[in-house]
Amino acid sequence: MSTADGRSPWRPTSPEIAVFVSGVASMGLEILAGRLVAPQFGSSIYTWGSIIGVFLAALSLGYHQGGKRAATRASERRLSLILIATAAYVALLVLAGDLLLRSAAGIPLPSRFASLPAVTLLFGPPTYLLGFISPYAAELSASEEVGRASGHVYMVGTVGSIVGAFGTTFLLVPTLSVDAISLVFGALLVGTVVAISFPERPQDTGVVVLVSLLLVGAFAAGSLGYSVEGQVVYETQTAYQELRVVDSGDTRTLYLDGQRHSAMDLDDPNRHVFEYTRYFHIPYLLADDPDEIDRVLFVGGGGFTGPKRFVHEYDATVDVVEIDPEVVDVAKEHFRVEESDRLRIHTADGREFLRETDHTYDLIVLDAYKKDKVPFQLTTVEFMELAKSRLSADGMLFANIISAPEGPGSEFYRAEYATIDRAFPTVYSFRTSASNAVQNVEIVATRDDRRLTEAELLARNERRDVGIGLANEVRSLMEPPRTDDVPVLRDDRAPVDSLLDSMAGQRYVVEESADENSSNTSGSSTTADPATGSASTEVRARVVG
Incomplete structure (x- = not known):
């Protein structure tokens, strides 16, 4: 035919x-x-x-x-x-x-x-x-x-x-x-x-x-194989994001969608390169007995800076939930991550994992936000209540968010603070830069009704050996922010995009830690900048709401 x-x-x-x-x-x-x-x-x-x-x-x-x-x-x-x-x-x-x-x-x-x-x-x-x-x-x-x-x-x-x-x-x-x-x-x-x-x-x-x-x-x-950031070691498009591993000098950095997400010192893989990751240790000061933080969950893996350090520093079992399997493979191949009985990796959505697990944790670290792409299902009251239900009686939630700590661009931080405050009796927040630029802001929520003062935390930092001196980090403790003009985020209304919108065009400041030559000395911190306690690298980033 x-x-x-x-x-x-x-x-x-x-x-x-x-x-x-x-x-x-x-x-x-x-x-x-x-x-x-x-x-x-x-x-x-x-x-x-x-x-x-x-x-x-x-x-x-x-x-x-x-x-x-x-x-x-x-x-x-x-x-x-x-x-x-x-x-x-x-x-x-x-x-x-x-x-x-x-x-x-x-x-x-x-x-x-x-x-x-x-x-x-x-x-x-x-x-x-x-x-x-x-x-x-x-x-x-x-x-x-x-x-x-x-x-x-x-x-x-x-x-x-x-x-x-x-x-x-x-x-x-x-x-x-x-x-x-x-x-x-x-x-x-x-x-x-x-x-x-x-x-x-x-x-x-x-x-x-x-x-x-x-x-x-x-x-x-x-x-x-070369970019303005350094030598490209590996790059790919995953199902979720663009991923690059870049070496610059002795530092290896993981870029996700063009943003610096994690970094590793090639000579000292467990050193905190980015200042904000030092704050992961703050819960060891907030706990009445830091030795009771036995089981830790990280929601978000990236370069696994926090999980590696916890396994290295503490006698704790660490679970990590990472939604992108390519990120897990890259962490193992390029960031010296090794699974073991004490470090277990799960490829899943963080909320789905928490909903289905029957484990309880002494500390849950939420490290899955980017400066302009936040999974709203991990921001709401319903999620915070779910996380709280998976915590032990003295358990804590640590949330690493990116926002301005006050003024223009602070709406997301203040809304998330209000949301977490709705689920937990006591909430602390710490800035990671002395400026009001967009930065990593760390929120820690506890099930303890009593709120510790900065002086009490500094005293605990002097007495306790938690593997790293946190005096400068404790001094960055902020007063509770104003929240009457921002929404409490809920599953049926979480306008995260609108809240991030005000950060567009602002500086995104990522503080880089100095070498931790005395990181095991309680109450001390190696600093390069007297005002911030760190060497500062500013990254100009457009944040689109």
């Missing part, structure tokens, strides 16, 4: 191939856009709203312009030129995407719209070009029925979009880097041009070869 032109009905035409591939590429690039812009702008609802809006607008404009020109300009060669031009722009994304992203990030806009210029600049042009394909293909259809031709073309394009969505989400993102995925789409576009152009139009050989070399050269230049 064959069509009127002698072609098998199962053999697609060149326009059909072009439409299918344009659907694959447009939807694949849309999903890829989220991974590319997340390190700079986060992956909040505003970022994804900008991505979806820009892609729809660019496709609509492409459909409109393509429809106006299709009657007089549509040809298979023009389809090929559109595809090859899109591939060339993809090569530009691979080569200069980070530069374009950082440039667009400097445009002063309200935080909710901060990602809009970057998404438009990076993905507007190629999506606009792909919008031409469908009307051109409808015009070139062999069918004389306009409605039937249009319906068929858009069906083929939609099937391509479905393939692009599922293929990118479940196959490409978990296995390849952003640059490698871009190369795949560029190669797909070039391969389509070859399939529909040769041998009928050999005159296009030069431009095909040129764009192919541009793609390969851009990928090679972007894969040399």
Whole structure:
């Protein structure tokens, strides 16, 4: 059986191939856009709203312009030129995407719209070009029925979009880097041009070869293993985030979605590189008997700084719940994490793990928040009550959050304080930087009705050997914040994105600890800055609500 032109009905035409591939590429690039812009702008609802809006607008404009020109300009060669031009722009994304992203990030806009210029600049042009394909293909259809031709073309394009969505989400993102995925789409576009152009139009050989070399050269230049942060040891796209391991001098740092998450001193793997991780030891001062902290749960693994130190320092059993299995593999491969009877790792969602476990803990450390991507299900009263139910009679909850401690940008900290205060009788909070910039703020909640003073904690620090001097950390104890203007977070209303919104554009200060040459001397702390007790590194970070 064959069509009127002698072609098998199962053999697609060149326009059909072009439409299918344009659907694959447009939807694949849309999903890829989220991974590319997340390190700079986060992956909040505003970022994804900008991505979806820009892609729809660019496709609509492409459909409109393509429809106006299709009657007089549509040809298979023009389809090929559109595809090859899109591939060339993809090569530009691979080569200069980070530069374009950082440039667009400097445009002063309200935080909710901060990602809009970057998404438009990076993905507007190629999506606009792909919008031409469908009307051109409808015009070139062999069918004389306009409605039937249009319906068929858009069906083929939609099937391509479905393939692009599922293929990118479940196959490409978990296995390849952003640059490698871009190369795949560029190669797909070039391969389509070859399939529909040769041998009928050999005159296009030069431009095909040129764009192919541009793609390969851009990928090679972007894969040399060096970034502005240092030497890239390993990088990948996980199902949850972009992950990089970077060495700079003697320090190895884990970056998640472009943010410094954990760091390890290659010469002293158990040393606290980031100042905020020293605060993990504060519960050993708050406890009436620190020796009774026998079982500890960390929700969030990262580079496992806290769990490794607890296993090294204390006679405690440590469970770690990490949702991303790739993070666990990287911690074992690059951060010297070894499972044992005292350090057990569970790959699961933290709330789901707490709901299903029958264990109780003396300390639960919540370390799963980022500066702009917070799993709301781990912030609510219902979660805090669940965590409390899994604590021993004298158990404590420690929450590492990122927020300003007061003033503009402090809404998330104050809302989380109010939420935890609703579940626990006594709540403490500690700043990790003397400035009011966005920083790690540590909240500790206890089941003890009595609130210890700073003087009492300093006295305990002098008397107790908890493996690290915490005098400077104790002195950063803050008074309870104002909470009457922020919501208590609940499962049915946890506006975390809105609360993070006020931090956009503010400095994110990460304090780096000095060498702990005397870390085992109770009551002492090696400091490089008399005001903060640490050497300070400021990271300018855009936080998108």
